[in-house]
Amino acid sequence: MSSEQPALPINTALPARLSDWARAGWLRGVDHALACFLNEEGGEQDETVLLMAALTSQQVGQGNICLDLQQALSEPTRLWPELPDTGVAEAIDRPTDWLGKQEMETLTAVLTQSAVIACPAQQRDQGNEPLVLQGNRLYLRRYWQHEQDVAASIEARLETEETVAPDLKSQLDALFAGGAYQPDWQKVASALAVRSALTIITGGPGTGKTTTVVKLLGLLQARQLTADPERPLRIRLAAPTGKAAARLSESIGGAIDALPFDESVKLAVPREVRTLHRLLGSVRNSRFFRNDRHNPLHADVVVIDEASMIDLEMTAKLLDALRPETRLILLGDKDQLASVEAGAVLGDLCQGADAGDYSADTVDWVKSASGEEIGAFQARDQAPALRQHTVMLRHSHRFSADSGIGGLAAAVNAGDSERTLSLLGEGDDDVSLALLKDAEDSRIEKLSVAGYRPYLEQLKASRPDSNQEPDPDKATRDWARKVIHHFGQFQVLATVRQGMLGVSGLNERIAAVLRREGLIDKDRDWYEGRPVMVTRNDYELGLMNGDVGICLLTRLADDERPRLRVAFELPGGDIRLVLPSRLDSMESVFAMTVHKSQGSEFDRVLMVLPEVDNPVLTRELLYTGITRARHQATLAGTSEHLIRLAVARRISRRSGLRERLNA
Numbered sequence: 001m002s003s004e005q006p007a008l009p010i011n012t013a014l015p016a017r018l019s020d021w022a023r024a025g026w027l028r029g030v031d032h033a034l035a036c037f038l039n040e041e042g043g044e045q046d047e048t049v050l051l052m053a054a055l056t057s058q059q060v061g062q063g064n065i066c067l068d069l070q071q072a073l074s075e076p077t078r079l080w081p082e083l084p085d086t087g088v089a090e091a092i093d094r095p096t097d098w099l100g101k102q103e104m105e106t107l108t109a110v111l112t113q114s115a116v117i118a119c120p121a122q123q124r125d126q127g128n129e130p131l132v133l134q135g136n137r138l139y140l141r142r143y144w145q146h147e148q149d150v151a152a153s154i155e156a157r158l159e160t161e162e163t164v165a166p167d168l169k170s171q172l173d174a175l176f177a178g179g180a181y182q183p184d185w186q187k188v189a190s191a192l193a194v195r196s197a198l199t200i201i202t203g204g205p206g207t208g209k210t211t212t213v214v215k216l217l218g219l220l221q222a223r224q225l226t227a228d229p230e231r232p233l234r235i236r237l238a239a240p241t242g243k244a245a246a247r248l249s250e251s252i253g254g255a256i257d258a259l260p261f262d263e264s265v266k267l268a269v270p271r272e273v274r275t276l277h278r279l280l281g282s283v284r285n286s287r288f289f290r291n292d293r294h295n296p297l298h299a300d301v302v303v304i305d306e307a308s309m310i311d312l313e314m315t316a317k318l319l320d321a322l323r324p325e326t327r328l329i330l331l332g333d334k335d336q337l338a339s340v341e342a343g344a345v346l347g348d349l350c351q352g353a354d355a356g357d358y359s360a361d362t363v364d365w366v367k368s369a370s371g372e373e374i375g376a377f378q379a380r381d382q383a384p385a386l387r388q389h390t391v392m393l394r395h396s397h398r399f400s401a402d403s404g405i406g407g408l409a410a411a412v413n414a415g416d417s418e419r420t421l422s423l424l425g426e427g428d429d430d431v432s433l434a435l436l437k438d439a440e441d442s443r444i445e446k447l448s449v450a451g452y453r454p455y456l457e458q459l460k461a462s463r464p465d466s467n468q469e470p471d472p473d474k475a476t477r478d479w480a481r482k483v484i485h486h487f488g489q490f491q492v493l494a495t496v497r498q499g500m501l502g503v504s505g506l507n508e509r510i511a512a513v514l515r516r517e518g519l520i521d522k523d524r525d526w527y528e529g530r531p532v533m534v535t536r537n538d539y540e541l542g543l544m545n546g547d548v549g550i551c552l553l554t555r556l557a558d559d560e561r562p563r564l565r566v567a568f569e570l571p572g573g574d575i576r577l578v579l580p581s582r583l584d585s586m587e588s589v590f591a592m593t594v595h596k597s598q599g600s601e602f603d604r605v606l607m608v609l610p611e612v613d614n615p616v617l618t619r620e621l622l623y624t625g626i627t628r629a630r631h632q633a634t635l636a637g638t639s640e641h642l643i644r645l646a647v648a649r650r651i652s653r654r655s656g657l658r659e660r661l662n663a
C-alpha cells in the first residue's frame with residue numbers, strides 16, 4: 001500500500017471515510033479514483049459499495065485477482081498486514097476495523113443490489129458493470145473476465161487421447177534410457193504431453209525441465225515427420241523476460257544436439273527462444289498484441305519457460321492467441337515467487353501437483369505409453385481433470401537434496417525454519433549465514449568486493465588494444481561478452497528497495513567500496529564497469545525490462561577516441577553496444593531485487609535481508625533467492641528471527657482460478 005498522499009478532489013457526495021482512507025495512505029490514488037468514478041458516473045451512493053470497490057482495486061495492486069469477502073471479514077489483518085500510520089485521527093476506522101464490523105449477509109445483499117456490480121449467478125450481468133460479484137469474490141471486471149477466459153481456455157484443452165500409439169513406448173524408452181529414478185517423471189511428463197493439448201511441467205532448479213522438453217519436442221517432431229515429412233511441426237519457444245529467453249536458448253542447443261534422432265528431426269527443433277511479448281507481437285503503447293483469437297499464432301506447439309513469472313492478464317493474452325489445437329507446454333517452478341502483476345497462475349494450476357492425483361485411466365495410460373508405474377500417485381477419490389495434465393519433476397540433477405543449496409531450498413520450501421537455520425549455521429562451502437551486527441556492518445562491503453572483484457579485474461586484464469586488432473569491433477564484442485559472463489557469476493540480491501540493506505542503499509554502498517578499492521572510477525553517473533538493468537521494454541533498442549548490461553570504454557573501428565557504451569548480450573549471443581544517453585529507463589544493478597532475479601542464475605549469490613520485518617519476506621522469496629545460486633548462497637541479515645518469520649510466512653494470492661480448475 002502506498003504511503004504517498006494523493007491530492008484529492010473534495011466531493012461532498014462521497015463518503016468521508018473513503019477520503020480519510022486515501023489521505024491515510026490506506027488506499028492508492030487509483031483505488032480512490034475508481035470509487036469517485038462509480039459515484040460520479042455510475043450514480044452509486046452507497047458507502048459500503050464504494051469502499052468495497054476501492055478495497056478490491058487496492059487488492060489487485062497487491063497481486064490478488066479479487067477481494068475474498070469471507071476472508072476480508074473474518075481475517076482482515078491477513079489481507080492488510082500493515083497499514084501505514086500517517087498521523088490520521090485515532091477516531092477514523094481503519095479498513096481492517098471497518099471490515100471487522102460488517103456482517104456477511106448484509107454485505108452480500110448490498111453488493112448484490114448495486115447497479116455497478118454484476119452478479120452472473122443471479123443472471124444480472126449487462127456486460128458493462130465495472131465490478132463483478134461471483135460467489136464470495138468481488139472482482140474488477142477486467143480481472144474477472146481474464147479469469148473466466150483463462151479457465152475456459154484451459155478447460156477446453158483438457159481433452160485427452162484414449163489410444164496409445166504402438167510405437168510410442170519404444171521411442172520413449174530410447175529417449176529416456178538409463179533413468180536412475182523410479183518412476184522417471186521426465187518420461188511420464190513426455191508421455192502425458194503426447195496425450196493432449198496442454199501439459200504443465202513443474203520442478204525445482206535442475207530437475208530437468210529443459211532436458212525433458214527438448215526430448216519431448218524431438219519426439220513430437222519425429223512422429224510428425226514420419227507421418228508427413230513435408231510438413232514439420234511449427235514449434236515456438238518463449239519465456240517472459242529476455243534474460244530467461246537467453247538462458248533457455250543457451251541450454252537448449254546442447255540438448256538438441258544430443259537427441260537420439262536423425263539430423264532432419266534435430267534441425268526441425270528450434271533453438272531460438274523469444275520473449276513472450278515478441279512471440280505475441282506487442283503493439284507499442286497498448287495492452288494488446290498482434291496475435292489474438294482473430295489472428296492466432298501459426299504454431300502447432302508452443303513452449304513457455306519460467307511460467308511462474310506470467311501474470312493472469314498475460315496468460316489470458318497467450319491463451320487467446322492460440323488455436324485450440326495448438327499444443328501448449330508450460331514449464332516452471334511452482335514454488336517460486338508469483339508474477340509481479342496480479343495473479344499466481346502457475347501456482348494455481350499446479351495446486352496439488354505434489355500428490356499427483358492421477359486417475360486410474362491416467363495411471364494405465366502412462367503405464368502402456370511409457371512403462372512407468374505411477375499408481376502410488378493415484379487420487380484417493382476424485383481426480384481433477386487438470387491434474388492429468390500436470391507433472392512435477394522431483395529429482396534435482398544439479399544438486400541433491402542433501403547438498404547445501406538443495407537441502408536449504410527444501411527446508412525453506414517445507415517451512416522448516418529450524419532446519420533452515422541449522423543448515424545455514426553449519427557454514428558449508430555452498431551455503432552460509434552472515435549474521436550482521438547492524439545494517440551498517442562492513443561485512444556487506446567485504447562480501448560484495450570479493451564477489452565483484454573478478455569481473456572488474458577481468459575487464460581490465462582482457463581489454464583489447466584496438467590498434468593491434470585486425471577487427472576491433474569483433475574484439476570489442478568478444479571482450480564485452482567475456483566481461484558480461486564474468487559479471488553473471490555473482491549477484492547481490494536484496495529483498496526490499498529502501499534502506500541501507502535495500503536495493504538503493506546496497507547499490508550505493510557497493511559502488512562506494514569498489515571505488516575505494518580502486519576497482520571502479522565512480523566520479524560521474526556513467527563509469528566503466530557500471531552494471532545496469534533496463535527497467536522498461538525498449539523495442540527500438542531491442543532491450544527488455546530486466547536485461548542487464550555493463551558499461552565499457554570501447555573503441556570501435558569508426559571511433560576517433562574511446563567512448564563509454566553499455567554492452568548487452570542478446571538472446572542468441574550477439575552483443576549490442578548502446579550509448580548511455582540512449583538508455584532512458586535503467587538502474588545500477590550491483591544489487592537487484594529477488595523479483596528481478598527470477599529467470600536468472602548465478603554461480604554465487606549474496607542475499608541480503610532487511611533490518612526489520614517486512615511483509616514481503618516470505619518463504620517463496622527466500623526459496624527463489626536461494627535457488628538463483630548454482631554453487632554458493634550466502635544469506636546476510638541482522639537477526640535469525642527474521643529468517644524464522646520469512647520461512648513461516650507464505651504468499652497467498654486470492655483468485656477463483658484454483659477453485660474452478662481443481663473442481
Ligand SMILES: Nc1ncnc2c1ncn2[C@@H]1O[C@H](COP(=O)(O)OP(=O)(O)OP(=O)(O)O)[C@@H](O)[C@H]1O
Pocket residue numbers: 179186203204205206207208209210211212251397398
Ligand atoms: N535424467 C537426467 N539424468 C542425468 N542428468 C540430467 C537428467 N536430466 C537433466 N539432467 C542434467 O541436469 C542439469 C539440469 O537440467 P535442466 O537444465 O534440464 O533442468 P531445469 O529444470 O531446466 O533447470 P533450471 O530451469 O533450474 O535451469 C543439466 O546439466 C542436465 O543435463
